[in-house]
Amino acid sequence: MFNKTVAELSTLLKAKKASSVELTQGYLDRISKYKELNAFISLDPARSLAQARAADERLAKGQAGPLTGIPIAQKDIFCADGWLTTCGSKMLSNFVAPYDATVIERFNAAGAVCLGKTNMDEFAMGSSNETSFYGPVKNPWDTQAVPGGSSGGSAAAVAARLAPAATGTDTGGSIRQPAALTGITGIKPSYGRVSRYGMIAFASSLDQGGPMTRTAEDAALLLNAMCGFDVRDSTSVDQPVPDFTASLHKSIKGLRIGLPKEYFGAGLGADVAKVIEAAIAEYKKLGAEIVEVSLPNSQLAIPCYYVLAPAEASSNLARFDGVRYGHRAAEYKDLSDMYCKTRAQGFGAEVKRRILIGTYVLSAGYYDAYYLQAQRLRRLITDDFNRAFEKCDVILGPTTPTTAFNLGAKKDDPVAMYLSDIYTISVNLAGLPGMSIPAGFGADSRPVGLQLIGKYFDEARLLNVAHQYQQATGWHQQAPKGFV
Amino acid sequence: MSFDRKDVIKIAHLARLDITEAEVTATTESLSRILGLIEQMNAVDTKAVAPMAHPQDAALRLRDDRVSEPDQRDKFQQIAPATEAGLYLVPKVIE
Numbered sequence: 371m372f373n374k375t376v377a378e379l380s381t382l383l384k385a386k387k388a389s390s391v392e393l394t395q396g397y398l399d400r401i402s403k404y405k406e407l408n409a410f411i412s413l414d415p416a417r418s419l420a421q422a423r424a425a426d427e428r429l430a431k432g433q434a435g436p437l438t439g440i441p442i443a444q445k446d447i448f449c450a451d452g453w454l455t456t457c458g459s460k461m462l463s464n465f466v467a468p469y470d471a472t473v474i475e476r477f478n479a480a481g482a483v484c485l486g487k488t489n490m491d492e493f494a495m496g497s498s499n500e501t502s503f504y505g506p507v508k509n510p511w512d513t514q515a516v517p518g519g520s521s522g523g524s525a526a527a528v529a530a531r532l533a534p535a536a537t538g539t540d541t542g543g544s545i546r547q548p549a550a551l552t553g554i555t556g557i558k559p560s561y562g563r564v565s566r567y568g569m570i571a572f573a574s575s576l577d578q579g580g581p582m583t584r585t586a587e588d589a590a591l592l593l594n595a596m597c598g599f600d601v602r603d604s605t606s607v608d609q610p611v612p613d614f615t616a617s618l619h620k621s622i623k624g625l626r627i628g629l630p631k632e633y634f635g636a637g638l639g640a641d642v643a644k645v646i647e648a649a650i651a652e653y654k655k656l657g658a659e660i661v662e663v664s665l666p667n668s669q670l671a672i673p674c675y676y677v678l679a680p681a682e683a684s685s686n687l688a689r690f691d692g693v694r695y696g697h698r699a700a701e702y703k704d705l706s707d708m709y710c711k712t713r714a715q716g717f718g719a720e721v722k723r724r725i726l727i728g729t730y731v732l733s734a735g736y737y738d739a740y741y742l743q744a745q746r747l748r749r750l751i752t753d754d755f756n757r758a759f760e761k762c763d764v765i766l767g768p769t770t771p772t773t774a775f776n777l778g779a780k781k782d783d784p785v786a787m788y789l790s791d792i793y794t795i796s797v798n799l800a801g802l803p804g805m806s807i808p809a810g811f812g813a814d815s816r817p818v819g820l821q822l823i824g825k826y827f828d829e830a831r832l833l834n835v836a837h838q839y840q841q842a843t844g845w846h847q848q849a850p851k852g853f854v
Numbered sequence: 855m856s857f858d859r860k861d862v863i864k865i866a867h868l869a870r871l872d873i874t875e876a877e878v879t880a881t882t883e884s885l886s887r888i889l890g891l892i893e894q895m896n897a898v899d900t901k902a903v904a905p906m907a908h909p910q911d912a913a914l915r916l917r918d919d920r921v922s923e924p925d926q927r928d929k930f931q932q933i934a935p936a937t938e939a940g941l942y943l944v945p946k947v948i949e
Contacts, residue, residue, distance in 0.1 A: 604915065673894045691870070693934070693944055708944065710870050747900060
């Protein structure tokens with residue numbers, strides 16, 4: 371049962387061969403059995419089971435959609451009415467959200483069950499899940515290894531079959547990098563596709579929610595529910611949303627796949643390179659045409675991102691002041707002291723670092739040199755992609771330079787940690803859709819992710835390209851030992 | 855350029871973050887290293903490039919000026935650290 375995909379579970383539910391209550395209880399049991407992974411921050415079985423009962427009624431009446439009754443783990447960055455919503459921070463460790471994020475509202479309307487809230491790097495700032503106030507998540511493939519981040523809890527939960535699917539958010543790689551490191555499928559849609567309303571903001575011009583699943587088909591099913599224009603998000607795009615499952619089965623004969631030469635240079639692990647080369651060979655067999663492209667400003671993406679993201683974060687996180695919700699220091703002399711103490715106690719080291727960097731690059735005298743320069747580079751990086759897409763339909767490369775690193779290995783070296791997102795960050799800067807799918811294993815037997823990058827609003831094609839690969843290979847069906 | 859202790863104390867104040875003496879030392883070191891990474895940006899001449907704020911360069915939408923949200927003050931204030939008579943309480947700022 372727990373090896374089944376969302377699509378398969380949906381068929382079982384509709385055929386009355388399983389009930390949502392059985393499924394939900396079964397997954398809740400697994401979550402408690404594999405508690406040591408630390409994939410979840412909060413569970414509310416009574417609430418989940420009430421949703422499951424309502425879904426079963428809907429199924430009985432024949433009013434079910436594809437996600438009705440499917441338990442889905444929600445990243446703890448999405449506000450869900452009545453649920454503890456911490457964003458992995460002490461600052462929000464007492465915050466019971468008083469409203470639903472649009473993403474949550476859409477899953478509720480589809481009849482999905484909220485299975486629990488997953489662990490994550492604090493305020494989504496991290497690439498290993500080690501910055502969480504609730505402790506690190508372990509990678510089910512090797513519990514010495516990190517699951518990646520910031521959506522590490524969602525990734526570990528899906529990989530270990532603690533949930534059939536989960537949500538994540540991706541500001542610089544936070545869906546794709548953990549998906550790669552845990553051997554699952556994850557897609558970051560084009561900027562503006564999925565509403566950010568009720569999704570706790572990190573860097574508003576980069577943040578985007580998306581599904582984390584085991585197959586491209588499941589990702590398409592979840593994306594169908596998540597996408598759509600929302601007046602409550604001022605940057606939501608009013609673009610038609612296709613049925614993402616409709617084009618999965620299309621042949622990819624004649625598809626032009628671009629390989630950016632900068633993604634295959636120094637810094638890419640030899641074992642990862644080998645896996646990606648094998649995937650390219652597989653795509654050739656499927657009839658794709660391989661072309662070389664260039665993204666010459668790739669090496670500037672990380673410096674550019676570490677100006678823009680902290681700048682936006684320092685401004686977004688100004689709202690956490692101990693006045694309206696969240697943590698407030700117990701003792702203080704005056705208002706200013708209350709702010710300073712509340713924030714010093716509520717935020718962890720990495721969040722503070724980014725607030726400080728952001729405050730600095732926006733401060734008088736430095737704005738032009740850092741912030742404006744970074745925004746100019748952002749355009750150069752975006753122009754590189756636009757030029758590359760004149761020669762190809764999708765871009766393919768590794769998601770990460772190496773497989774999952776060990777817990778603790780980069781914890782005290784922020785710059786080394788930042789470099790693990792080298793291939794994912796530029797996609798957020800450009801606002802393009804990007805995806806990671808499992809493509810094999812490294813020398814250490816840990817999973818390797820293949821990244822696919824698409825043109826604006828071309829998620830349907832990415833999912834098609836991923837699905838065709840998954841029809842021809844079995845990497846996405848591999849499961850970590852001890853969890854099946 | 856790198857940070858010194860004075861810079862870090864000043865930025866921490868701007869960001870309303872209390873910082874201990876011990877933290878100043880560690881933070882000065884880590885921020886200087888991040889700044890070193892950021893300064894790789896300076897290698898590129900961007901004079902002719904327009905800054906990009908958003909992927910879609912879209913203008914903000916306008917809406918009709920009418921009430922669209924219900925009053926949920928009581929619900930929202932249930933999670934506040936301190937309230938009285940529908941107001942959020944903070945330490946006294948005017949003598």
